Amino acid sequence: MPRSSALEVKGLYARYGAREILRGVDLCIRQGEIFGLLGPNGAGKTSLVRAICGRLKPTAGSIVIAADDDRRSASRPIGLVPQEIALYPSLTIRENLEVFGRLSGLTRTATRLAIEEACAAAHLAERLHERVEHLSGGWKRRVNIVAAILHRPALLILDEPTVGVDIDARNALNHIIQTLSGHGMGVLLITHDLHQAEHLCDNVGFLLDGALDLQGPPQALLAAAFADQGEFIADFSEILSVNEAKMLQEMGFVTTTGGSSWHLIGNRPPGHVAEDLERAGLKPREMHFRRPNLDSLFLRLLLKQTTSVVEGAA
Ligand SMILES: Nc1ncnc2c1ncn2[C@@H]1O[C@H](COP(=O)(O)OP(=O)(O)OP(=O)(O)O)[C@@H](O)[C@H]1O
Incomplete structure (x- = not known):
């Protein structure tokens, strides 16, 4: 693998029993890159994360994680921050970090040094004496991240780090992730927060049907998918009748759920689209117009997937 890669996954296949779940995943994360x-x-x-961490045995393909000379512990090149907070609630932040430092193979002295360094990056130094059970969700997540990086892994994997935290805490966590990538750590960020992915990640990839469908820098993917098109969103108060849904589809609107929110991507001026709706007797509760974002791209990919499943079944 190139010296500058933190992770290289090639042609990865894995299954649970007879069910193939990963079907030829290719993924490369450079040192210092944030990949969503x-x-x-x-x-x-x-x-995929379980396979990278060695907890799910691939049936084919390869996974290589960087051997970084600067790492403090040779045994664990990965730092994993799971979705659920994994801390000892009745211990203080410092006591928790001491446990995690020792578990990751650091000596007592190296652990103390690592706690100082990592806490400075995460602005935790002032609160080290506080018991974890008294912290808010956002601060617990900070501690969870610091616990995973004490041994300076080449690759940090974060599984939904911003679920259930408020905007301030989310911004703080994003800032910590950026700081760590600035120190050269490769970051694999699993997220359903496409706004976070669009603004934080150097590259993103959509895992669909067991393979990474589209990969690249968010802005380049958006430019390739939508060029100068705009997105018109019509939100209705309730689920529409079959007839109303059909009228919207004829105008080019799509929805993933058949629900109350309908999207139209194209070059037609928003005022004209609103007039079309009015003429058809359709009265949305709200209408918005925006530049297509990763949510729009995700919707398009999901629809493509649904259509191909339906076509495949026909
Ligand atoms: N141990 C297991 N044995 C059998 N099937 C499993 C096992 N773990 C997960 N699955 C199935 O494999 C599929 C993929 O699960 P996985 O948790 O990897 O998806 P995910 O993309 O992480 O989903 P989410 O966004 O909901 O966390 C799911 O259909 C799940 O039910």
Whole structure:
């Protein structure tokens, strides 16, 4: 693998019993890169992480994680921050970090040094004496991240780090992730927060049907998919009748759920689209117009997937 890669996954296949869950995943993360792994529930994101961490045996393919000379512990090149907070609530932040430092193979002295360094980056130094059970969700997540990086892994994997935290805490966590990538750590970020992915990640990839469908820098993917098109969103108060849904589809609107929110991507001026809706007797509760973002791209990929499944079944 190139010296500058933190992770290289090639042609990875894995299964649970007879069910193939990863089908030829290719993924490369450079040192210092933040890569956003996106995909619907059940797509196999956690399974990919389990394979990278050695907890799910691939049936084919290879996984190489960088051997970084600067790492403090040779035994664990990965730092994993799981979705659930994994800390000892009745211990203080410092006591927790001491446990995690020792568990990751550091000596007592190296652990103390690592806690000082990592806590400075995460602005935790002032609160080391506080018991974890008294912290808010956002601060617990900070401690969880610091616990995973004490041994300076080449690759940090974060599984949904911003679920259930408020905007301030989310911004703080994003800032910590950026600081760590600035120190050369490769970061694999699993997230359903496409806004976070668009603004934080150098590259993103959509895991669909067991393979990474589209990969690249968010802005380049958006430019390739939508060029100068705009997105018109019509939100209705309730689920529409079959007839109303058909009228929207004829105008080019799509929805993933058949629900109350409908999207139209194209070059038609928003005022004209609103007039079309009015003429058809359709009265959305709200209408928005925006530049297509990763949510729009995700919707498009999901629809493509649904269509091909339907076509395949026909
Ligand atoms: N140990 C297991 N044995 C059998 N099937 C499993 C096992 N773990 C996960 N699965 C199935 O494999 C599929 C992929 O699961 P996985 O947790 O990797 O998806 P995910 O993309 O992480 O989903 P989410 O976004 O909901 O966390 C799902 O259909 C899940 O039910």
